[in-house]
Structure formats: structure tokens, C-alpha cells
Amino acid sequence: MRRLVVAAALALPMLGQAAIAQETVKLGYIDPLSGGGASVGEGGLKTFQYLAEELNAKGGILGKKVEIVPLDNKTNPQESLIQAQKAIDAGVRYVTQGNGSAVGGALSDFVTKYNERNPGKEVLYYNYAAVDPILTNDKCSFWHFRWDANSDIKMEALTNYMKDQPAIKKVYLINQDYSFGQSVRTTARAMLAKKRSDIQIVGDELHPLLKITDFAPYVAKIKASGADTVVTGNWGQDIALLLKASADAGLKVNWYTYYAGGSGGPTAIKQTGLNHQVFQITEGFANVDHKESQDFEKAFRAKVDLSLWYPRAVNEMRMFAAAAEKAKSLEPIKVAQALEDMKFEVFNGGEGIMRKDDHQFFQPIYISSFGERSEKEPFDDEKTGWGWKLVAKVDTAQTMLPTTCKMDRP
Structure with a gap:
């Protein structure tokens, strides 16, 4: 008991x-x-x-x-x-x-x-x-x-926008050296070749993930290439430090990015002085005209x-x-x-x-640019005074790429 x-x-x-x-x-x-x-x-x-x-x-x-x-x-x-x-x-x-x-x-x-x-x-x-x-x-x-x-959906939308920008002549690709970065570079090459065969790829760089503390040597290569546009999937410190090095070097090009809005990115963009020349593709951003x-x-x-x-x-x-x-x-x-x-x-x-x-x-996805704000953009980022502005919207139906998935179900 x-x-x-x-x-x-x-x-x-x-x-x-x-x-x-x-x-x-x-x-x-x-x-x-x-x-x-x-x-x-x-x-x-x-x-x-x-x-x-x-x-x-x-x-x-x-x-x-x-x-x-x-x-x-x-x-x-x-x-x-x-x-x-x-x-x-x-x-x-x-x-x-x-x-x-x-x-x-x-x-x-x-x-x-x-x-x-x-x-x-x-x-x-x-x-x-x-x-x-x-x-x-x-x-x-x-x-x-x-x-x-996924990165193909984003690149499809980015390149659809880029193909209608006649000022884009020379593109430099810089990405992190792992599966995502490799996917971005491969897809960018293929889609730009298909949609704007006149665009030259003047550089294609892969670098270690989250290991570079000074991007000055990479920025020097971009300047030397004569590029007018950079495409990058970099995220985290790799986009913030890349943009910071660009500001220090006075690199004046347009940027098409996946993650420039992340930590440190907006501050670095403001330092470059590139007013609405840094673009980002996202599923939303603070200044979307939507009350809720x-x-x-x-x-x-x-x-x-x-x-x-x-x-x-x-x-x-x-x-x-x-x-x-x-x-x-x-x-x-x-x-x-x-x-x-x-x-x-x-x-x-x-x-x-x-x-x-x-x-x-x-879902709907958006291309936005970062720079000076109007009354239509109530939010800035990282206390820079600059904010994201709508450039283009892609409706849900236009984002649906086919899949090769053959799913095993329980």
C-alpha cells in the first residue's frame, strides 16, 4: 500500500x-x-x-x-x-x-x-x-x-520589370556561394538572356556566406566592369556590408535585390545616396496602401x-x-x-x-524602391527618413510557376 x-x-x-x-x-x-x-x-x-x-x-x-x-x-x-x-x-x-x-x-x-x-x-x-x-x-x-x-518566382517578376528598362545595358551578378545564391545567378542569367538578349553580363561573382567583413575588393571589380546594374540575392550582413562598401567607393549603379530591406540595409542605402535606385522584391512592405x-x-x-x-x-x-x-x-x-x-x-x-x-x-508580390518619401509613404526605415515606395505589383495568378514536385503522402 x-x-x-x-x-x-x-x-x-x-x-x-x-x-x-x-x-x-x-x-x-x-x-x-x-x-x-x-x-x-x-x-x-x-x-x-x-x-x-x-x-x-x-x-x-x-x-x-x-x-x-x-x-x-x-x-x-x-x-x-x-x-x-x-x-x-x-x-x-x-x-x-x-x-x-x-x-x-x-x-x-x-x-x-x-x-x-x-x-x-x-x-x-x-x-x-x-x-x-x-x-x-x-x-x-x-x-x-x-x-x-521561391527565388525563381521572384526573379521572374524582377526580370519582367528589368526588361522594360532601356537604361539597363550591363549587369553584374554577385551572390552568396550556396544553393540559394547559385540559384539566383543561374536563373538571372537564363531569364535576362531570354527577355533582353542585348544585356551583357559583365561579372558573375560568388562569395562565402556571411564570412566577408569588407566588400571593397568586390565593389572595385563591379566598378571596373562598367556595370550599370547589380543583381544580388544577398541577405543579412552580406547585403548591408556590400551596400556600405559601395557607398564608400562612390559606386553609382542601380541595384535589384531580394533582401535590401533587412537589418542594416536601409541605413547602408541612405549612405550610398542612391535615391530610389535600390529595388527589392517582397511579398509586402510597410508603405503598401492597406489600412489593416x-x-x-x-x-x-x-x-x-x-x-x-x-x-x-x-x-x-x-x-x-x-x-x-x-x-x-x-x-x-x-x-x-x-x-x-x-x-x-x-x-x-x-x-x-x-x-x-x-x-x-x-500571394501578390511587390517591387519597391528605397528613397525620399511622399505623403503616400508614411513609414521610413531605420530612422533614415527614407522609405520604400511601390514600383510594381504582381498579382497572385501571375506568380504561379509550374512545379516538378511528386509528393509522397502519408
């Missing part, structure tokens, strides 16, 4: 812990919180924490509080897998990551294999920024969902003291909640099935859809 009483006494705290755990929806945030990618990783963490608070203020997901679990991967694929296993061991069944397609590929493969070995304990991977097209093509997975437009997103931006900046880099993170978290409610379950397989072909009013306005065939989200 004494043994039974002792066993019951020991079990009570464990049952209490289990009950508490069941009251929480844990989302593992696997991104760089140290090293060269720390500035964007920290910004992303604050964004997801803010979004979790927004959901919790409305009752959480299916009545359960949302908790963001930060996990530092140092922008390293192997470290990411260690952190993913730690998350799973701590009861996490949803993970999110964005910075680095090499990491994204490793995580997608890890989660897929883990789920095959552990039926009933599946994990979902929510990708908010790793944009290598292969993740929703030949290496697609039922357990992976991407909310950012502008109200959110105002509240977000007041609380976090950052501009919202990731409208797609808002879509991800809100769709997560909507899918769980549709499925009436927090079982990952049921949430995944509810997300497939889900249509959703996106953060900056307009309809998006999560394509069932490959789990690629499609």
Missing part, C-alpha cells in the same frame, strides 16, 4: 506537467541567434514572439497558448539538426526556419525521415524564408510548407522597435491557427491536410493560396 501511495504521489507532479504541456502549442524557432546571421535571426525571433502574443490575446490556437521556443542554429545545417532534435525531445511538433536554404533543405529532409520512423509523433516544418526552388520541386515534402515566394497592415506596422514598431521584415511570418502564424481550427486538431498531419489548397486573405491585402501539389504559398 505504501508503495502505491508513493507511486501515486510521484505521478501527480508528472501528470500536472503533462497537463501544462498540453495547454501549450510550442513552435520551435530554428535560426541564427549568434554569428553573422544573428541580426536577422534576432529580428525574426522578435517577430514570431509578437505574433504569438497576438494569437494568445485572441485565445491562442484551439484555446491553447502559443509559445515560441528559440533555438540557435548559427546558420549551420548540422547544428540545425541538433537543435531540431532538441526541440522534438522537448515536445515541440512544429518548427519554423527561414535564413538559409542549405539549412532549409537539411531540415526538410530530417523532418521527413523522422516522421517516417515515428508514426503518430509527426513534426511539421514551416519555412518562412528559405527560397531555393528545389524545396518545392524535386525535394518537396508533405511535411514542409513554404510561405515565401499599416495599423499593424504602427503597433509592431511601437512594441518591437523594428520594421516588419516578414509579412509572410504573419501569414504563416495566422494560417497555422486557421488550419488547426479547420481541422479541429493540433495533430500535425491533420493541420497539414487543412493547409493544403487553403485560400487566405494575406497580410498586405489580396488572396493567397497554399498549393496542394508542392506546398508553395502564392
